[in-house]
Amino acid sequence: MHVHPKASYREVLEDANAKGYAVGQFNLNGLEYLQAIVEVAEEERSPVILGVSVSSMKYIGLHYLTALADAAKLRARVPVILHLDHGPNFEVVQQAIRGGFDSVMYDGSEHELDRNIAETRRVVDAAHAAGVDVEGELGQIAGTEDEVSVDEREAMLARVDDAIRFAEETGIDALAPALGTAHGMYRTAPEIDFGRLENIFEKTRKPIVLHGGSGVPDDDVRRAISLGVAKINVNTEAQMEFNRIVREKLDNDPKLYDSRKYLGPAREAVKEIVRKKIRLFGSHNRY
Numbered sequence: 001m002h003v004h005p006k007a008s009y010r011e012v013l014e015d016a017n018a019k020g021y022a023v024g025q026f027n028l029n030g031l032e033y034l035q036a037i038v039e040v041a042e043e044e045r046s047p048v049i050l051g052v053s054v055s056s057m058k059y060i061g062l063h064y065l066t067a068l069a070d071a072a073k074l075r076a077r078v079p080v081i082l083h084l085d086h087g088p089n090f091e092v093v094q095q096a097i098r099g100g101f102d103s104v105m106y107d108g109s110e111h112e113l114d115r116n117i118a119e120t121r122r123v124v125d126a127a128h129a130a131g132v133d134v135e136g137e138l139g140q141i142a143g144t145e146d147e148v149s150v151d152e153r154e155a156m157l158a159r160v161d162d163a164i165r166f167a168e169e170t171g172i173d174a175l176a177p178a179l180g181t182a183h184g185m186y187r188t189a190p191e192i193d194f195g196r197l198e199n200i201f202e203k204t205r206k207p208i209v210l211h212g213g214s215g216v217p218d219d220d221v222r223r224a225i226s227l228g229v230a231k232i233n234v235n236t237e238a239q240m241e242f243n244r245i246v247r248e249k250l251d252n253d254p255k256l257y258d259s260r261k262y263l264g265p266a267r268e269a270v271k272e273i274v275r276k277k278i279r280l281f282g283s284h285n286r287y
């Protein structure tokens with residue numbers, strides 16, 4: 001039994017947990033990304049989450065973003081969820097809710113636990129009143145460029161007891177705990193704390209979100225999904241492929257002036273990354 005093609009963020013992630021797959025969040029860095037992500041989701045009959053960071057919201061413009069996402073959603077026969085990624089404060093989250101986003105991530109990870117819980121609860125109240133789902137972050141997810149010692153790394157991970165409190169007291173729909181992944185391309189493979197992941201999922205029963213999905217080895221991805229990960233965020237890998245093709249096209253033909261001649265192939269390259277991830281996550285053939 002498939003969930004409805006117009007299913008919400010929460011319904012899509014609950015279905016993923018129940019059936020043992022994960023939904024990809026791919027970030028929108030421009031029109032070509034939107035086209036690539038939605039086209040592949042349709043071709044693969046997979047639900048998909050369009051991640052929008054604050055910088056992309058500013059770069060593309062909220063009005064263009066929501067209009068384009070609405071146009072994509074209207075035609076799509078699979079769930080296409082417009083999601084705010086790493087919302088830094090209540091005001092930005094409100095902008096996204098008012099703009100028509102389906103779900104928002106509030107990233108209160110810079111605050112200590114009590115403050116993170118209070119701010120996240122405030123976001124959940126406002127979002128749920130508008131029919132919008134919420135992802136909360138616990139612990140600190142580093143960047144791959146950050147120099148982090150073993151002790152610091154351990155201290156940044158989400159604590160199981162904190163996760164139980166965070167999930168119960170905030171009422172979030174999905175939880176993004178720091179588990180050892182980082183944003184960007186890894187210099188060495190990430191060390192995911194699978195025991196912690198299993199414990200957090202068992203004790204909270206919230207769909208788990210894995211940030212920093214670029215470059216995570218396939219076996220680790222499959223293991224993480226088997227332990228409760230229902231959503232995986234991927235951005236850097238798609239951007240690297242896009243840029244590689246643009247560079248190649250422009251280097252090979254210094255006279256090239258028609259931007260579609262390099263943006264089109266770059267869009268195709270993003271499509272293949274998205275397809276590879278959708279198949280790895282097991283979200284294909286679900287609709």
Ligand SMILES: O=C(O)C[C@@H](O)[C@H](O)C(=O)COP(=O)(O)O
Nearest residue numbers: 183184211212214233234235236
């Ligand atoms: O880079 C962004 O703006 C989005 C990321 O933070 C996203 O939430 C994410 O976790 C993707 O990580 P990546 O694949 O390591 O870029």
Ligand SMILES: [Zn+2]
Nearest residue numbers: 183211212233
């Ligand atoms: Zn992230």
